[in-house]
Amino acid sequence: MSRSEAPAEIESKPGATKPDPILKVSGLVRQFGGLKAVDVEHLEIERNKITALIGPNGAGKTTFFNLITGFDQPNAGEWTYNGHPMKALGPHQMAKQGMVRTFQLTKSLSKLTVIENMKLGAANQVGESLGKALLPFTWKKQEAEIERRADALLDRFNMSHMRSEFAASLSGGQRKLLEMARALMAEPEIVMLDEPMAGVNPALTQELLGHVKELREEGRTIVFVEHDMDVVRDISDWVVVMAQGQIIAEGTHAEIGANQEVIDAYLGRHHDEEMSSDKAQESGTESFSQSEPDENSGLEKESNDE
Amino acid sequence: MDILDIIGSALKAGLRPETAYISLAAIGLNIHFGYTGLLNFGQAGFMAVGAYGLAIPVFAFEASLWVGLACGITASVIFALLLGYPTLRLRADYLAIVTIAAAEIFRFIVRATGLREITGGSNGINGFSSGFYEANPYTSSVGFELGFLDFNYTAREAWVMTVGWGIVLTGIAFTYFAINSPWGRVLKSVREDEDAVRSLGKNAYSFKMQSLVIGGVFGAIGGMILALAQGSVQPSPVDLGPTRTFLAYAALIIGGTGKLWGPVAGSFIFISLLSFTDTFIRSAQAEGWIDESFIAPNEVGIARFVILGIALMLLMTFRPQGIFGSKREMALDV
Ligand SMILES: Nc1ncnc2c1ncn2[C@@H]1O[C@H](COP(=O)(O)OP(=O)(O)O)[C@@H](O)[C@H]1O
Ligand SMILES: [Mg+2]
Numbered sequence: 242m243s244r245s246e247a248p249a250e251i252e253s254k255p256g257a258t259k260p261d262p263i264l265k266v267s268g269l270v271r272q273f274g275g276l277k278a279v280d281v282e283h284l285e286i287e288r289n290k291i292t293a294l295i296g297p298n299g300a301g302k303t304t305f306f307n308l309i310t311g312f313d314q315p316n317a318g319e320w321t322y323n324g325h326p327m328k329a330l331g332p333h334q335m336a337k338q339g340m341v342r343t344f345q346l347t348k349s350l351s352k353l354t355v356i357e358n359m360k361l362g363a364a365n366q367v368g369e370s371l372g373k374a375l376l377p378f379t380w381k382k383q384e385a386e387i388e389r390r391a392d393a394l395l396d397r398f399n400m401s402h403m404r405s406e407f408a409a410s411l412s413g414g415q416r417k418l419l420e421m422a423r424a425l426m427a428e429p430e431i432v433m434l435d436e437p438m439a440g441v442n443p444a445l446t447q448e449l450l451g452h453v454k455e456l457r458e459e460g461r462t463i464v465f466v467e468h469d470m471d472v473v474r475d476i477s478d479w480v481v482v483m484a485q486g487q488i489i490a491e492g493t494h495a496e497i498g499a500n501q502e503v504i505d506a507y508l509g510r511h512h513d514e515e516m517s518s519d520k521a522q523e524s525g526t527e528s529f530s531q532s533e534p535d536e537n538s539g540l541e542k543e544s545n546d547e
Numbered sequence: 548m549d550i551l552d553i554i555g556s557a558l559k560a561g562l563r564p565e566t567a568y569i570s571l572a573a574i575g576l577n578i579h580f581g582y583t584g585l586l587n588f589g590q591a592g593f594m595a596v597g598a599y600g601l602a603i604p605v606f607a608f609e610a611s612l613w614v615g616l617a618c619g620i621t622a623s624v625i626f627a628l629l630l631g632y633p634t635l636r637l638r639a640d641y642l643a644i645v646t647i648a649a650a651e652i653f654r655f656i657v658r659a660t661g662l663r664e665i666t667g668g669s670n671g672i673n674g675f676s677s678g679f680y681e682a683n684p685y686t687s688s689v690g691f692e693l694g695f696l697d698f699n700y701t702a703r704e705a706w707v708m709t710v711g712w713g714i715v716l717t718g719i720a721f722t723y724f725a726i727n728s729p730w731g732r733v734l735k736s737v738r739e740d741e742d743a744v745r746s747l748g749k750n751a752y753s754f755k756m757q758s759l760v761i762g763g764v765f766g767a768i769g770g771m772i773l774a775l776a777q778g779s780v781q782p783s784p785v786d787l788g789p790t791r792t793f794l795a796y797a798a799l800i801i802g803g804t805g806k807l808w809g810p811v812a813g814s815f816i817f818i819s820l821l822s823f824t825d826t827f828i829r830s831a832q833a834e835g836w837i838d839e840s841f842i843a844p845n846e847v848g849i850a851r852f853v854i855l856g857i858a859l860m861l862l863m864t865f866r867p868q869g870i871f872g873s874k875r876e877m878a879l880d881v
Contacts, residue, residue: 368729
């Protein structure tokens with residue numbers, strides 16, 4: 242399960258087959274009018290790895306998440322999760338099977354307290370059936386267990402002090418944290434995080450990255466959308482690049498950083514004419530060419546980890 | 548005029564059966580709107596289905612009142628399922644439109660002349676409630692004194708009040724247990740954000756349907772109490788039409804949406820205020836304080852609604868969360 246294993250086995254090309262894919266997507270198309278927001282020929286997500294999904298704004302990452310998790314319907318395409326076809330299922334059914342996502346625009350339940358938000362996340366609650374709801378003795382024990390788990394997670398996410406606040410009173414970053422922690426309450430097998438670090442302060446981001454790695458150690462699979470290339474380099478085992486709806490590259494962070502097509506997608510076709518760092522910042526992401534010199538230090542960091 | 552008398556009679560009116568059945572309708576709306584965020588603008592339709600469901604079997608098929616009770620509840624469950632099935636997957640406003648339309652359609656159908664044998668047509672149904680009043684344990688009028696207040700109700704009223712308020716308290720207890728359970732937590736979460744609920748593996752549609760059915764059954768039971776209290780069901784807009792829905796919503800908002808006692812407190816306040824303004828204007832006229840050219844005697848009924856409308860507007864301006872609502876929660880809406 243060490244990180245260096247995966248790259249050795251898997252080819253770095255779009256649609257590469259993986260040894261143990263948890264998610265397999267083929268021919269997935271979503272059109273908005275004339276715009277093909279998603280047009281994924283083939284993509285496999287390896288089990289128990291952290292996969293980063295990157296790409297410029299409007300690349301179709303969020304739409305791809307929406308399709309895979311049942312919140313939007315594709316015009317064409319299939320996908321399987323643990324070998325089961327998912328297309329016909331609704332979002333809640335997919336979540337029940339262990340595929341839980343968070344949203345780019347956070348969906349915190351404003352007039353519920355933080356702890357209530359958390360408790361909602363737990364799956365298989367006896368007290369959620371109306372018949373049992375009226376008989377508290379049937380669910381009180383489970384509720385106490387859920388609350389204990391919720392408090393432990395809140396502690397892990399540095400949110401314990403907000404426990405009894407309404408979710409509406411949280412900052413944007415705190416809502417991101419809450420939503421991620423709430424998703425974990427469902428004990429998902431695969432977590433799909435749409436820009437989980439956006440708005441979270443840098444110190445906390447580091448901690449969060451630690452938590453995400455822990456999730457992998459727990460045996461979960463993580464797919465996340467992220468713009469910060471330092472974050473991507475730090476935690477991802479595999480990087481998938483989307484542009485204009487398509488998967489244009491796949492590989493380790495190092496391979497992706499050297500990929501000409503990716504640099505083109507991020508910087509536009511004329512990047513060689515004017516590849517100033519200002520320009521790269523404007524595009525909303527860190528330039529790959531810029532981060533290339535860091536590559537070695539990044540690798541060193543990796544080996545230090547082990 | 549004696550202001551204490553007017554207050555006394557207003558409070559007395561506040562305990563009457565009308566408050567009980569509006570409370571029940573508002574308890575249902577509280578489950579729909581207050582806890583789940585469903586916009587049901589046809590609560591009177593649920594009341595009508597309950598009232599006719601109770602009366603028709605007795606009137607047209609000589610069944611017992613118990614059969615009527617079962618029919619009324621079953622019919623309201625079916626009514627909720629029919630309205631919810633096509634709309635609850637759509638945006639919230641679709642339910643609002645469909646419920647208001649369905650409530651009116653139902654009222655016009657039972658008015659139809661062709662159905663006179665079964666529904667009584669535009670005359671409605673009378674004489675189905677004798678079984679209920681035969682069971683009345685009170686033989687004479689019932690009264691009690693509370694300080695300067697003297698509450699006195701006829702045996703008939705007292706019997707409807709006993710049953711009606713008994714059911715209201717049961718409804719409050721039900722709401723309390725249901726809402727403070729994991730089930731209630733899902734309802735409140737649906738109100739806040741359905742997609743968040745779905746992303747956590749819960750079938751938001753099913754929870755909305757359950758809410759619609761349960762709130763609708765409360766409305767139907769309210770309709771039955773109305774039918775029994777009046778001893779008749781009338782397909783009129785005031786009794787079982789849009790006005791009734793408006794009254795129930797007004798009561799809910801006055802009391803506080805999403806608050807346990809909101810519907811009951813709101814109904815009590817609303818009915819008491821209606822009675823208070825009515826008696827007050829009449830005595831003021833008798834004293835000569837209000838000229839009859841300003842408010843004629845036959846306009847008092849309208850004038851009190853005008854005054855109450857203004858009072859409602861003031862309430863919404865200065866205490867938008869209602870009597871029981873919390874200002875802190877209200878501020879979160881922005
Ligand atoms: N509901 C929608 N209706 C029309 N166009 C949409 C809709 N959702 C997304 N799009 C378009 O699809 C493209 C991909 O969007 P999105 O998936 O949000 O990109 P990303 O998350 O990668 O930034 C964008 O061009 C966007 O404008
Ligand atoms: Mg996005």
